[in-house]
Amino acid sequence: LAKTTQPISMDSYEGQEVNITCSHNNIATNDYITWYQQFPSQGPRFIIQGYKTKVKNEVASLFIPADRKSSTLSLPRVSLSDTAVYYCLVGLPGAGNMLTFGGGTRLMVKP
Amino acid sequence: DSGVTQTPKHLITATGQRVTLRCSPRSGDLSVYWYQQSLDQGLQFLIQYYNGEERAKGNILERFSAQQFPDLHSELNLSSLELGDSALYFCASSVEALGGYTFGSGTRLTVV
Numbered sequence: 001l002a003k004t005t006q007p008i009s010m011d012s013y014e015g016q017e018v019n020i021t022c023s024h025n026n027i028a029t030n031d032y033i034t035w036y037q038q039f040p041s042q043g044p045r046f047i048i049q050g051y052k053t054k055v056k057n058e059v060a061s062l063f064i065p066a067d068r069k070s071s072t073l074s075l076p077r078v079s080l081s082d083t084a085v086y087y088c089l090v091g092l093p094g095a096g097n098m099l100t101f102g103g104g105t106r107l108m109v110k111p
Numbered sequence: 112d113s114g115v116t117q118t119p120k121h122l123i124t125a126t127g128q129r130v131t132l133r134c135s136p137r138s139g140d141l142s143v144y145w146y147q148q149s150l151d152q153g154l155q156f157l158i159q160y161y162n163g164e165e166r167a168k169g170n171i172l173e174r175f176s177a178q179q180f181p182d183l184h185s186e187l188n189l190s191s192l193e194l195g196d197s198a199l200y201f202c203a204s205s206v207e208a209l210g211g212y213t214f215g216s217g218t219r220l221t222v223v
Contacts, residue, residue, distance in 0.1 A: 034211050036211070036212075038154075041199065041217070041219070042216060042217070043113070043115075043201045043203070043214025043215055043216055043217055044154070044201075044203075044212075044214050045113075045214070046210070046211035046212065046213065049210065049211055087154075093205070093210070093211070099144065099156040099159065099167060099169060100156055100169075101146075101153055101154040101156070102153065103153050104153065
């Protein structure tokens with residue numbers, strides 16, 4: 001089971017780009033990287049998932065270097081509503097091993 | 112609306128009691144997962160069911176049990192409740208493919 005390490009917290013200002021990095025040194029060959037966002041008292045929400053290189057959707061980008069030992073979630077031009085906890089998970093989707101959420105990164109966006 | 116329905120949204124009960132939390136997965140999803148999140152704590156994985164069968168088990172107490180029914184809804188049973196069981200309980204569902212989990216809005220359990 002790949003262990004992940006993320007910063008405990010980050011601060012940013014509205015309009016800035018935020019990059020949150022997750023380390024996963026023992027990622028397995030078949031593992032995918034998935035990021036979730038959680039607001040207080042709500043269930044986590046899927047943001048983005050990738051295997052290698054770069055993935056982009058309407059809300060975020062995910063950068064994965066060639067060695068796949070880390071990944072970076074990039075949130076463009078954050079707003080106050082992006083204040084939340086962001087979790088990085090590593091594993092094989094549906095196989096039972098992408099089940100453990102770490103401590104996540106608490107992002108605070110300031111005006 | 113995520114498509115995952117959890118009931119009830121709030122539950123207040125006394126120590127020693129037993130409660131049942133219900134989860135209806137998103138249409139087409141065969142897997143159901145249960146998580147516990149205490150105040151200011153991370154998400155603790157409890158148990159996973161796939162198409163009625165237990166697939167994976169996490170830090171689930173012996174006082175807790177779950178099952179998934181033929182219509183794929185799932186129930187989490189919590190018995191001999193203690194104050195420390197007060198938490199948000201989330202259910203999530205997924206297909207056996209990429210795309211991540213879809214979480215419900217949770218059941219907030221308060222044990223008094």
